[in-house]
Amino acid sequence: MSYLDKYKRMVSVDNMKTTKDLLLEAEILSFQEYLNGAPNQYAYNKYKDTNKFFCTIQDTAFNDNKNGDEKILCVENSSILVMGDLIECDGKIWLISFEEHNTVKSHKTFIMRPTNNSLKYIVNKNQVNEAIFNVPAIVTNQTLYTVGLNDGTYFNTGDTKLSCIIGVSKDTMYIARDMRFIFNTNSEKVAYFITYVDTISKEGLLICTLKETIIVEEDDLEKGIAFNDMGKISIKDMDNTTKIVAVQGTNVDYINFESLKSYHMLDDKNIEPVGRTFSWRLEQSVENPLITPADLITKLEIISPVSCRLTSNDKIKGYFNLISICNEDKTEIVNNLRIKDSMDL
CATH class of the missing domain: 2.40.30 (Elongation Factor Tu (Ef-tu); domain 3)
Known part of the structure; x- marks a missing residue:
């Protein structure tokens, strides 16, 4: 069998999706069906938030005195839950203390523990x-x-x-x-x-x-x-030298395919600003007007008052703008980033 024939078998002619894509979509659909009919499905809300989300919850162990009353919580990939979030559940407030990085990205898996x-x-x-x-x-x-x-x-x-x-x-x-x-x-x-x-x-x-x-x-x-x-904290005006810096590594201007990269704010002394919080958004780059940030970034997560985490796609290369907005004085800082393959320069 020729290479072309093998490729045709691997790729769906109807929608040009690889076998990997189709299998992942099947796993995502399977989890959604399980979530909708699971006997341990619940609808809870984050602490001080009225918006409900659906999840499944199960015990990690019975009568586990060492780890406390830990629970495994599973949600859809689209869920906004992240490490450190608080959840109101059964009259208690629970802290998400661990995230399992699933080998098959069909859903998110967390471990939560009750606060005491x-x-x-x-x-x-x-x-x-x-x-x-x-x-x-x-x-x-x-x-x-x-x-x-x-x-x-x-x-x-x-x-x-x-x-x-x-x-x-x-x-x-x-x-x-x-x-x-x-x-x-x-x-x-x-x-x-x-x-x-x-x-x-x-x-x-x-x-x-x-x-x-x-x-x-x-x-x-x-x-x-x-x-x-x-x-007694005094909030001062933000210095114009405040910048967006990648947490991991020194290269701030690109993210490889299927990668996570975190970014945080640093002031002119290269420390995180005290007494300030930041919002984040993505904006289209003039370098590729036909490619949207949604094509390049699959997830934008707020992980602290001064930092965020981006998850890149696995196919499309291009540029986008990461924008941080200081919630106190509405100052905006723009950083142009690139999604690329690991083999690209």
Whole structure:
């Protein structure tokens, strides 16, 4: 059989789709049929969002004391759910803590865990508008081999440590090292401060380490809000040198076929802007007026207040504009990007 004959067998003459395309479409349709008729199908909404989405939910294990009440959540590819999202389910608030990268892209698979506490704090913007944030969190005890006391010069303080996992959102942009929080521990109010914030290990999540500290007079124990000097944040005008930079690698101007690439905002000091949030959109490039951004990018995800993630298509090459919009002052920054094959220069 000639190469041409083999190609004709591999490609559908009617719609010029390869066998791979047809099989993937069949898998997507199969999942949609399963979702519509599954006994474990549910309609839930994201935290503080009234829009419902359909999903299937199943247990990862029964009576799993190590991982808590983890659930596997499956949704269609078109779902806007991402790592770090919060979901209201069965009277609890659940955090999406893991995303499985399926070998067959017929649907999305996540693992979610119930939150068991919250980080409560005040932000005083420009000394005018005071806002109280209450961020659902997964808090676990990290105190292993310790007597629970830290001997100071004049007094003893607790030496317990906590690990706290929260999803990245506009409400968490102010959380940083040395911030203090109040937790209820055995019906007692205990203060902790952040010693480390991990923003790298899991995209879309902040993993904080906290250590016990003393209660101070300014703490509001009744409301459960700790005193923080650093909570008084002043938002300044964005510097014109703020730019869009690729998180992975140094090449910001292209994405290969079937690839993920994340982009975030950096200021003139090459750090992410504090106290600012950004929206993102795609725009057609004048370099290829007949090719739309929808032809080139299959998914645009907001993964943090200052970053987004793009998923490229697997066939069409071309250019498009990635635009970030500062929500505070509406400043727009445009970056021209290219979709290409990995063999292209």
